[in-house]
Amino acid sequence: MAGPAVAQETYPVSYNFLAGIPLELGNPGGSAPGSNDWSCKPSDRHPNPVVLVHGTGGNRQDNWGTYAPLLANEGYCVFALTYGAFEDLPWPILAIGGMKPIEQSAQQLSDFVDRVLQSTGARKVDLVGHSQGTLMPTYYVKRLGGADKVDKYVSLAPLWNGTDAFGAAQMVGAVRAAGAGALVDDSIGALCEACTQMVAGSDFMTALESDGIYVPQVTYTNIMTRYDELVVPYTSGFLVAPNATNVVVQDGCSTNYGEHAAIAAEPVAAAYVLNALDPGRQRPVPCQFVAPITGG
Secondary structure: OOEOOOOOOOOOOOOOHHHHHHHHHHOOOOOOOOEOOOOOOOEOOOOOOEEEEOOOOOOOOOOOOOHHHHHHHOOOOEEEEOOOOOOOOOOOHHHOOOOOOHHHHHHHHHHHHHHHHHHHOOOOEEEEEEOHHHHHHHHHHHHOOHHHOEEEEEEEOOOOOOEOHHHHHHHHHHHHHOOOHHHHHHOHHHHOHHHHHOEOOOHHHHHHHOOOOOOOOOEEEEEEOOOOOOOOOHHHHOOOOOOEEEEEHHHHOOOEOOOOOHHHOOHHHHHHHHHHHOOOOOOOOOOOOEOOOOOO
């Protein structure tokens, strides 16, 4: 149950995607400042805890050096998990998440959301995901009962139709057509099964899209960049529906050169995220130069 707002510690916020790396190096396996305070109780203004869902190769700390402190400073209870990691291997390999099958990762998210709801007393969570962290939760929402536990679903660099980065869809399709699909599974899939699942036209994507990506009771916001080099085409994240808002950051700011990494830290996208999470308090979206990769 939500209660009165309480004074929050103020955390420094760096609009630089690389800001999370020194956090992980300094505190291996830790949590980004402002996140995973299991004593946090939501306020009346922000009754939904926010769960941050990292992208492929990231984790709960290094992917969220910007958003964990930013959202905590805004008064949200912020939580983040690492999913899809090889937990039986030592750090730093242990710190590389999003590698295992998406179905397994979605179950980890399901368990984590249940823990967040139990700890906070909230009825629902809001999700903020990046890259694979936009797609994997869809399996949770559609297949594992998450639709009744998620209110707002905010996606940075989503890929609802999969990706053809570096010609992956054509390459994988040609290899499978030649009867050598096991080569893909035994090479790339052995290290990152989720990577092959996200390729446009994969069995996983075909099944996920078969009954639609969205569910009607969740509100979606998709935030994209034209310079995305990993979600190809970037319009894979543009999916029209009555309960969805689609944003291309360059439409409102031509000096934004942020790409797949930068969009998870830069201030233009961050303003759209804050507005999506709190639609009753719309703030101006800035326009400024945004650098590739760092976002700073």
